Amino acid sequence: MTALLEVRDIEKSFGGVQAVRGVSFDVRDGEILGVIGPNGSGKSTLFNCILGQLVPDRGSVRVNGRDVTGLRPSRLNRLGVSRTFQLLQVFPELTVRENLILAGQEHRGSRLSRLFGPRDAGLGAEADRMLDFFRLRRLEDETAGSLSYGQQKLLDAAMAFMSGSRLVLLDEPAGGVNLTMLADLRERLEAINRETGVTFVVIEHNMEFVMALCSRLIVLAEGRIIAEGAPADVRRDPLVIEAYLGH
């Protein structure tokens, strides 16, 4: 079976710094893959190469068998690929619902309909679905800036799933989220994966969260994959332990 995402031999340097050195992996349709590694191991650079924020020096990225290497993020959005960033991307002055609609419009490649189109730009039903999925319904008319940080992270994740995204890359979804909200976030991400079959790749520093959420992990150190497998095996791997302790 063709993988949904095929990453082959990606390399990326910044001046003399080799941030990613020949990374290859596949993500199967419906899988939740975690990408972990110490600070500076190349996780964000790899994500940016996959999602068109950076053009890799070498290697290729395929989505559903189609070569998308170096394609701009907006083109990837239209192919059903979206992402979150370490820093929140919500618009604090817009309501929760408006943020969802805007994200949906961006994924479709247009912000203009926000100004000129119908109020919900035809995305109302989908926004409703996300409000229910991420249990944000009672907050739909609140401005995003008035929510707690954990609620804003939930909204940020929900926005990535708008407009039929089939592959979502989540960059530190658990960062800065308190314990109660963490359990909620994980449970909701598992539910959306189970119920809609959407595939995700997650960069995360919170080990407990990532081990519980992901069915498979890859571990980066100094720009290379040093381990790959089920969370329980990866956490026992001497190379992984050394990479973390070394930092």
Ligand SMILES: Nc1ncnc2c1ncn2[C@@H]1O[C@H](COP(=O)(O)OP(=O)(O)OP(=O)(O)O)[C@@H](O)[C@H]1O
């Ligand atoms: N724009 C850039 N210019 C120069 N060097 C960069 C740039 N982006 C990343 N690097 C370097 O590339 C290496 C990998 O960084 P990257 O941010 O990809 O690691 P990371 O695993 O995501 O780290 P963290 O967990 O701290 O977010 C680091 O040495 C970093 O300093």
